[in-house]
Amino acid sequence: MAESEPIISLRDVSRVFHAQRGDVVALSEVDLDINEGEFITMVGPSGCGKSTALNVIVGLLDATTGDVLFRGKPSRGINKEIGYVTQSDNLFPWRTVIENVTFGLEMQGIGTKAERLDRARQLLDRVGLNGFENHYRHELSGGMRQRVNIVRTLAYDPKVILLDEPFGPLDAQTRLQLQDLLLELWQERAGTTVIFITHELTEAIALADRVVVMSARPGRVSEVVPVDIPRPRDIFSIQSEPSFRSIYDRIWEHLGEETKVAAL
Ligand SMILES: Nc1ncnc2c1ncn2[C@@H]1O[C@H](COP(=O)(O)OP(=O)(O)OP(=O)(O)O)[C@@H](O)[C@H]1O
Numbered sequence: 001m002a003e004s005e006p007i008i009s010l011r012d013v014s015r016v017f018h019a020q021r022g023d024v025v026a027l028s029e030v031d032l033d034i035n036e037g038e039f040i041t042m043v044g045p046s047g048c049g050k051s052t053a054l055n056v057i058v059g060l061l062d063a064t065t066g067d068v069l070f071r072g073k074p075s076r077g078i079n080k081e082i083g084y085v086t087q088s089d090n091l092f093p094w095r096t097v098i099e100n101v102t103f104g105l106e107m108q109g110i111g112t113k114a115e116r117l118d119r120a121r122q123l124l125d126r127v128g129l130n131g132f133e134n135h136y137r138h139e140l141s142g143g144m145r146q147r148v149n150i151v152r153t154l155a156y157d158p159k160v161i162l163l164d165e166p167f168g169p170l171d172a173q174t175r176l177q178l179q180d181l182l183l184e185l186w187q188e189r190a191g192t193t194v195i196f197i198t199h200e201l202t203e204a205i206a207l208a209d210r211v212v213v214m215s216a217r218p219g220r221v222s223e224v225v226p227v228d229i230p231r232p233r234d235i236f237s238i239q240s241e242p243s244f245r246s247i248y249d250r251i252w253e254h255l256g257e258e259t260k261v262a263a264l
């Protein structure tokens, strides 16, 4: 593989939904190259097609036109090298925390039962959930559920991880802690590519190598903003980084115009 070859490329990708009240163009002519090991965040007004973009990338939805390439080859069907952390945690309520984490490993036929349990325990420990292995979903807080949700995807080490507003419903403090943890776990997994959707601009900047700003429907990429803040980053004081303000303003400028258009 040429070193410069992107792991994921969207080439002129459009997605139209045919609904009774007419067609909805959720994505229009999206061109985007994502490099191996990159941390990409995606922002844009509600309904602009962010979740649709992730669904098309993972193969849950087909593109209406255009191509999704994985390591330069057209991607067909569900891509098993991609892990998907959806906004709602989707934990199995009848399985314990550790059984939820080992489920993905079982499905992929990874390791013996003892190895799977061991790997799950280590990860749960890392995210501060030791002692909660045998709890059920209803016994966990929102932040704990999202930790389990993320851990169960990390457990099988996918090459690419998509996260759709994973910290959306959480309070500010828990959110910062989970951002910090996610960056730490990503940095330990050299070469893992992340695409992370958020509505929170500070979060988008704090995490990303590049922020993809989407425009209002039909969803297009209106700007890609590089974040030159060195790593490892201190999530808790990211706003005092010298370049933070100018990056924020550049995203806001593109988002602002588009959000106004969307509100018309
Ligand atoms: N299965 C579907 N059938 C019909 N229309 C759909 C379907 N999925 C999404 N849409 C429409 O496509 C557009 C984009 O939806 P999408 O969920 O991708 O937006 P989003 O950017 O993720 O929004 P949000 O920030 O609110 O999560 C919306 O207008 C939505 O109504």
Ligand SMILES: [Mg+2]
Binding pocket: 050, 051, 052, 164
């Ligand atoms: Mg969405």
